[in-house]
Structure formats: C-alpha cells, structure tokens
Amino acid sequence: MYAFDIERPTSVADAVAALKDEDAQALGGGQTLIPTLKQRLAAPSKLVSLTGIADMQGIANDGDTLRIGGATTHATVAVDTADTYPALADLASHIGDPAVRNRGTIGGSLANNDPSACYPAVALASGATIITNTREIAADDYFQGMFTTALEDGEIVTAISMPVPEKANYQKFVQPASRFALVGVFVAKFADGVRVAVTGASNEGVHRWTEAEDALSADFSAGAIAGLTVSADNLIADLHGSPEYRAHLVKVMTGRAVAAAS
Amino acid sequence: MTTVTMTVNGKPVSENVEGRTLLSTLLRDDLRLTGTHIGCDTSQCGACVVHVNGEAVKSCTMFAIEADGAEVSTIEGQANADGSLNVIQQAFQDHHGLQCGFCTPGMVMTTASLLKENPKPTEAEVRTYLEGNICRCTGYHNIVKAIMAASGQDVSAIAAE
Known part of the structure; x- marks a missing residue:
C-alpha cells in the first residue's frame, strides 16, 4: 500500500470536514477498499474511517x-x-x-x-x-x-x-470462490405492486426487471413469468458465465424467489 | 505515526503505527505474535483471523488504528491458563484436523466464534461457517470432525471415516 493518513472521527460533521481534503476517501468496513489499496489500485492521501461514528x-x-x-x-x-x-x-x-x-x-x-x-x-x-x-x-x-x-x-x-414488503425473498446463485452473486434476484411484494431487482447480471449494475414486475403484480406466482424471456444484451460476460447463461439465471432465480417469498 | 493502545490476549499494549499498518502487521511484526498467519493477504484465506471485541475478523483486512481501544485475541491466547490446549485445539490434535498447520490458527479462531454463536452446529453449518477459511491440505473432513468433537457431538457419522 502507498502511505496515507487515517482519521477516525466520531461525528458525521467531523467526517464530512475531513473528507474535504483533496484525495481523501471514506473508509467503511474496508473489506473491498483495503484489498484495493493493497493492489495499489487506489492511492488516497487520507482515509476517513466511518466506523467510530455512533450515529x-x-x-x-x-x-x-x-x-x-x-x-x-x-x-x-x-x-x-x-x-x-x-x-x-x-x-x-x-x-x-x-x-x-x-x-x-x-x-x-x-x-x-x-x-x-x-x-x-x-x-x-x-x-x-x-x-x-x-x-x-x-x-x-x-x-x-x-x-x-x-x-x-x-x-x-x-x-x-x-x-418492509409484505413478502420478499432473495435468491443468489453464488460464484463459489468470491461468494458474490453470479446472479442474484430480490423480489419484493408490496400492497401496490411487486419490485424485482437483479444483481450480478448486467454491465449496468443492479437494475429492475420491469416485465417481471408487471407480470408478478398481476399474479404473484412463479408461473406468471413463465412466458417471459430475458435478453442477453449488455449482460456480463466473464469466465464464470456467458451473457446467455446469466440471462437464463435471471429468470430461474426470479422464479425461485417468488416461490420462496414469505 | 499514531499511537494505538489495545488489549492483546489480556495484556495492554501500546505501539506507534502508520496509517497503513494492518492489524496483522502490528501483531506479527511489532508484537512478535507470529501465530497469526498471512496466507493470501487478499482477504480470502482466513489464516489471519483473530477476534476483535469478541468478533472474528481478518486481521490482514483491518487497519491497526481501527483496533485502537479494542480487546484483541489471537491464537497465542487460546490455550488454557495452565498452558494445556483448549477444547478446540485439543480436538484438532485428536482428530488430525491439520496437516501442514498453516491455516490452523485461523481455523481455531473461526471455530471459537462459531461455537460461541452456535454451540451445537450441524455438519452443514460447520462447513458453511468455514467459507472464509481455506485449507489446502486436509480436504476439510478432519477439520469438520474436530469442530464437531469440540462441540461435544458424535463424530462417527462425519465423512472420511
């Protein structure tokens, strides 16, 4: 790691003030940032730890x-x-x-x-x-x-x-080395409709699957999405899975989440 | 340099550290507690697991300054007061829960956390809890067996008899 200073403020106001310095970076639990610093992929002049702020x-x-x-x-x-x-x-x-x-x-x-x-x-x-x-x-x-x-x-x-939804469930298809989601789908059913969020799949990051939301809002059952297809366009391609594989997983994980929602 | 003060295995310590000094570096290089191992330095292997305020953490992925004021426990503090192995350590020895032994300090510290949260885990719960601790020798079977034994459970049904 490159050298840097660390501050541990005890209030949000002090943390905000400390972050005004050029190249200062907030530090949460550090489970992503510290490995990033070790690889010298980031070079902040100062870290401002947020773990000492009781609020x-x-x-x-x-x-x-x-x-x-x-x-x-x-x-x-x-x-x-x-x-x-x-x-x-x-x-x-x-x-x-x-x-x-x-x-x-x-x-x-x-x-x-x-x-x-x-x-x-x-x-x-x-x-x-x-x-x-x-x-x-x-x-x-x-x-x-x-x-x-x-x-x-x-x-x-x-x-x-x-x-807090009426019913919800998260289904994660685990990438076993990292424990991150190869694809993860969170389904949340509220009184006024269903929201479906997909992680791990898209080059655009987390996103909603609106077609599934419409279908599930009308009929909250795994069968309600049976006729839908997920486009592989702009989905992530890496050694763990192709865009087409991830597209398939989005639908499968959504179905499982609906079936398991409670 | 910043002065940090903490309790390590019950003893108060005070050291001057840089901002970038990791807790693992403080323990190994400054306090010479080299039982905490650095296997990967990328937060994946778990050989460096210690307890900070009673919770298992990867000491290679926490800055020493963040442990200021904390109570830290390492593998060196696990033995009984008379120097004999504690229940977990003895179970690892009895059931051959190690081969090269490099991952063992982290395994023992993680096991202590598991059994505090869940005194009678199932085999599946043990294996799940070890997700962040990598062993390249044993294939895990004897580690799982040792942990089941340390929790006072029958180990005859554990795989790899």
Whole structure:
C-alpha cells in the first residue's frame, strides 16, 4: 500500500470536514477498499474511517420502515432484522464469510455499488431511500451503473431507509470462490405492486426487471413469468458465465424467489 | 505515526503505527505474535483471523488504528491458563484436523466464534461457517470432525471415516 493518513472521527460533521481534503476517501468496513489499496489500485492521501461514528450504527424500526445506519455491519443486519425483515437478514447472512460480515458495512457496499454485490438488490427492490449527510436519494435514482452512484465527492451514506414488503425473498446463485452473486434476484411484494431487482447480471449494475414486475403484480406466482424471456444484451460476460447463461439465471432465480417469498 | 493502545490476549499494549499498518502487521511484526498467519493477504484465506471485541475478523483486512481501544485475541491466547490446549485445539490434535498447520490458527479462531454463536452446529453449518477459511491440505473432513468433537457431538457419522 502507498502511505496515507487515517482519521477516525466520531461525528458525521467531523467526517464530512475531513473528507474535504483533496484525495481523501471514506473508509467503511474496508473489506473491498483495503484489498484495493493493497493492489495499489487506489492511492488516497487520507482515509476517513466511518466506523467510530455512533450515529451511523444500528437499526431502528418505525413501523413499516427500517432505518439502518450506514456503518452497520452485515453481521448486525443479519441478526437484528431477522424478525422485522427476514429476507434482508437472510441476504446479509450470506454476504462473503463470517469474518467479512463482522467488518463490512451496508453503507460501504451501497457506496461501492459493485455490480455483483447483494445489498444493491435489496435496496432497489425494497424502494429504499439512501440518506446522506446532505440529502435523501431514492434507490431508483441512486444506482447509476457499475461502481457508479449518485453520491458526490465527500458525500457519506449515513443511513438507509428500507420499507418492509409484505413478502420478499432473495435468491443468489453464488460464484463459489468470491461468494458474490453470479446472479442474484430480490423480489419484493408490496400492497401496490411487486419490485424485482437483479444483481450480478448486467454491465449496468443492479437494475429492475420491469416485465417481471408487471407480470408478478398481476399474479404473484412463479408461473406468471413463465412466458417471459430475458435478453442477453449488455449482460456480463466473464469466465464464470456467458451473457446467455446469466440471462437464463435471471429468470430461474426470479422464479425461485417468488416461490420462496414469505 | 499514531499511537494505538489495545488489549492483546489480556495484556495492554501500546505501539506507534502508520496509517497503513494492518492489524496483522502490528501483531506479527511489532508484537512478535507470529501465530497469526498471512496466507493470501487478499482477504480470502482466513489464516489471519483473530477476534476483535469478541468478533472474528481478518486481521490482514483491518487497519491497526481501527483496533485502537479494542480487546484483541489471537491464537497465542487460546490455550488454557495452565498452558494445556483448549477444547478446540485439543480436538484438532485428536482428530488430525491439520496437516501442514498453516491455516490452523485461523481455523481455531473461526471455530471459537462459531461455537460461541452456535454451540451445537450441524455438519452443514460447520462447513458453511468455514467459507472464509481455506485449507489446502486436509480436504476439510478432519477439520469438520474436530469442530464437531469440540462441540461435544458424535463424530462417527462425519465423512472420511
């Protein structure tokens, strides 16, 4: 790693001030950023750790919506949402491995927006609101392509407001070496319709499958998507799977998620 | 350089570290606790797993400064007070849960976390929990057997008898 300084502020305001320096970079749990730094793929002059900010920790439940602090670890989400939003807890409990889950944070994952990460799928399918130090961003506006979000330089994901669906399920076809999703589909059924978010499949990152949403909103059953086809255009091609394979998986995983939704 | 203070295996320590100093570097190079192994340095192998405030973490993927004020436990702190192997370590020895032994410190630390969360895991739960700990010798069977034994369960049905 190149040399850099680290600050550990204890308030969002201090973190925002520290991030005003040129080349300063926010540090969540570091489970992606630290390996990136080791490979010298990034060279920040300063890291601003967000793990010491008490206001960004933990989960509050105000009825139909969960408010999850941006620095809340996957392990905490997995335990603390088991009763309130089981599909979210299940997703969080299968990210990476136990040691990664004890460090990695939901805010860090959403800020990174890896095209194969799990959290973007639940945030988009749930119609979450990404809360930063300056504003609130709807998930539909937040995710803007592979590793790209609506965040400005120095803007911090302080919390996520996550509406809890009537029924939901996440199906991840695991890439076994990385534990990322080769394809993952999160299905969320609300009173006013169904939202389907797909991760791992597209060169554009997480996205909604609107045809499936329309079909499932009319008939919430696995058979409702039987007649749909997924285009392989602009899907990811790598050594783990072709675009056509991923297109197939999107439909299969969606069907499984609908069948398992509870 | 920044001074960090923490408790390692019950003893207070204070060291000057750079921003980029990893917890694994602090433990191995500064404190000479070389039982924590660096297998891959890419967060994948789990040989460097230690406990920070009771939770398993990969010490090669955490900065030393982030452990300031924490209680850290390493493999060197796992033996019983009289120096004898603890239940998990003894089970690894009894069931030949290692060959070269390089991954073993991480395996033992991860096992301790598993059994704290889930004192009587199933074989499938053990194998799932070991997702972040790679062993290239054993094929895992005897590691799984050792963990089942450490949890006080019958190991006769575990594969690779």
